[in-house]
Amino acid sequence: MVATVSVSDNHLRSQIFDLLCQVPDPEIPVVNIVELGIVRDVLADPQQVIITPTYTGCPATHFITQMIREKLDENGFDKMEIKNQLSPAWTTDWITPEAKVKLKAYGIDPPAMSADKHAQACCPRCNSTNTKLISEFGSTPCKALYSCKDCLEPFDRFKCH
Amino acid sequence: MATMHNPTTPQTAYILRLADNALILGQRLAEMCGHAPEMELDMALTNFSLDLIGQASLLYEHVLEREDLAPNVDALAMTRNLEEYRNCLLVAQPNANFAHIILRQYLFSTFQKYQYQALLGSNDKKLAAIAEKSLKEISYHIRFAQSWVLRLGDGTEESHEYMEDALECLWRYTGELFEKDEILAAVIDSGLSGDYTQEYKTWEAEVTAILSEAGGLTPPETLRMLVGGHAGKHDENLGHILKDLQYMQLKYPGLQW
Numbered sequence: 107m108v109a110t111v112s113v114s115d116n117h118l119r120s121q122i123f124d125l126l127c128q129v130p131d132p133e134i135p136v137v138n139i140v141e142l143g144i145v146r147d148v149l150a151d152p153q154q155v156i157i158t159p160t161y162t163g164c165p166a167t168h169f170i171t172q173m174i175r176e177k178l179d180e181n182g183f184d185k186m187e188i189k190n191q192l193s194p195a196w197t198t199d200w201i202t203p204e205a206k207v208k209l210k211a212y213g214i215d216p217p218a219m220s221a222d223k224h225a226q227a228c229c230p231r232c233n234s235t236n237t238k239l240i241s242e243f244g245s246t247p248c249k250a251l252y253s254c255k256d257c258l259e260p261f262d263r264f265k266c267h
Numbered sequence: 268m269a270t271m272h273n274p275t276t277p278q279t280a281y282i283l284r285l286a287d288n289a290l291i292l293g294q295r296l297a298e299m300c301g302h303a304p305e306m307e308l309d310m311a312l313t314n315f316s317l318d319l320i321g322q323a324s325l326l327y328e329h330v331l332e333r334e335d336l337a338p339n340v341d342a343l344a345m346t347r348n349l350e351e352y353r354n355c356l357l358v359a360q361p362n363a364n365f366a367h368i369i370l371r372q373y374l375f376s377t378f379q380k381y382q383y384q385a386l387l388g389s390n391d392k393k394l395a396a397i398a399e400k401s402l403k404e405i406s407y408h409i410r411f412a413q414s415w416v417l418r419l420g421d422g423t424e425e426s427h428e429y430m431e432d433a434l435e436c437l438w439r440y441t442g443e444l445f446e447k448d449e450i451l452a453a454v455i456d457s458g459l460s461g462d463y464t465q466e467y468k469t470w471e472a473e474v475t476a477i478l479s480e481a482g483g484l485t486p487p488e489t490l491r492m493l494v495g496g497h498a499g500k501h502d503e504n505l506g507h508i509l510k511d512l513q514y515m516q517l518k519y520p521g522l523q524w
Contacts, residue, residue: 162400163321192325193396195403241307242411243314251307267403 115150115213116149119245125181129173133246136212139170143200145193153186158159158196160267164180198267215252215263223266229254231260271347272336277453280332280353281460282394284450284497285382286326287354291505292375293319294512295362304365311411315372318404323371328363332393341523345516350499357440359496359504363368366419366429370437372411374474378444380405381470385461394459420481427482434478435487441494445470450497498519 107151126148127140139145139157146156155174159167171188178186198217201209206216208228220224226235234256244262253260274280296316303309327340337343357375363369383405386398419426445467447455455462478484495501515522 123363159321159400161318161321162397162404163317163319165317174485191396192393192400195396195400241310242407243307243311245310247317 108240118150118153119148122178122183122186125177125183126174127154129170129177132169133215134209136202136208137205137250141202141205141208143196143198143202144170152186153183154189155186156189156191158191160196164247166246196267198264201264209264213261214249215261217264217266220266227252227263229257229259231259233255270338271342271351272334273351274330274334274336276334278391278457278459279330279336280450281454282326282333283336284346284353286323286330286344287352288358288379289319289323289326290512291352291354291508292371293317293323294508295358295360296368296372298511299368300447302362308365311312312368315408316409318401318408322397322404325400329393329397335461341516342521345513346520349501349509352496352501352505353499354496354505355391355440355443356493356496356504357437357444359501359508360437360440361504361507363433363436364429366426366433367437369412369415369419370430370433372408373416373477374437374441374444376405376408376412377470377474378441380409381463381466382444382460385463386459390458390460403438408481416477416484419482420478420484422482426485430481430484434484438486439489439491439493442489443494443496446494446497448497458482 123140123145126145127138129139131137131139131142131144142160144157144160146158148155152157155178157174159172165237171190178184197220199220201217209216213230215227215230227237227239228235229237229252232254234254236255237252238255239250240253240260244251246265248265249262250265251260252263274283293316296312296319299309299312301309301315303312323344324340326342330336331340331343335345357371360367360371379403383398383402387395387397387402391396416430420430421427445464447462449462451460451464454460475486478486493502498503
């Protein structure tokens, strides 16, 4: 398949990827939808952006589709289709290491890799792992609520999913 | 009112049944928004509601891709007559108290796991993808509900009594979950779903082991399980749900968020 992709197709794909990197997650604006693993692929023929929802009922999903549409239209890619693909199901393992650093700086403990999912939560403020779970379900479907037993601050943890 | 058609194939009828189960339980849980015993439980129950309504929305969309039953997903989900909803009776049972809510969730989610696992090898690839995605969420629902079944059953004398009452009341709806009616039989024959009804004993053993660990809870002797939801024969509870669920779409047809 790779052999059939022409240079101009590769150019188009990287252009689109660059644009999509400018679309932030509506709930956690420090990270973009590419580094969260929501954008799965960009195809040149047929022109398609393939995205996948994080959680089936996540209200941000519709909003993200709208933001991608606007971004593409503004830049003259109005022919580019947006296609939702469910399988393979989204996993937090697709979040890039750079995005995990940004999440932590923003005050959210980033998800562990699924192979390591029982790792203790780590306080994003003081780095202590002396933490406790307050609620497995937090302010958005992707987060759980913890508190740090050393600095006593509550914090969100991105659930390993 | 929008023109509505009934499914003409057992496959579509079955997917509609899956969608209705998810929607009705999602709506029941949404009623708990702001009413759970604690803030954390409130968030958990509404998170489950969101997951289930998300699953329902994907399933309704898929129904419409297969058959043109309604002009859009909202009309399909929210404007049918009561007897055209094909959810099982269990999901419509009321939020009588927290023990009822938790046990209903535990019984349903443990069942839903077997039901959706049977879709992973479906010849309908879209349906298999929806099941794969949903199973990740179902595992949270089971873990949460199970921990509360144990905590309440093995808690105080009072919490144990509440669980006993919930079990007495809800167990009779579990027979319907694994009922192999004509639609399910046809769906299994066609390769849309595996035969999860063969897993009934496995499910029962899994659930009764947890109940027994929960302070020795035992399912009641039930001479006759209550069934009917799959055929559109509902008890009074569904009507109460639809009164809220359908209000906006019936009052303002075609209303969009």
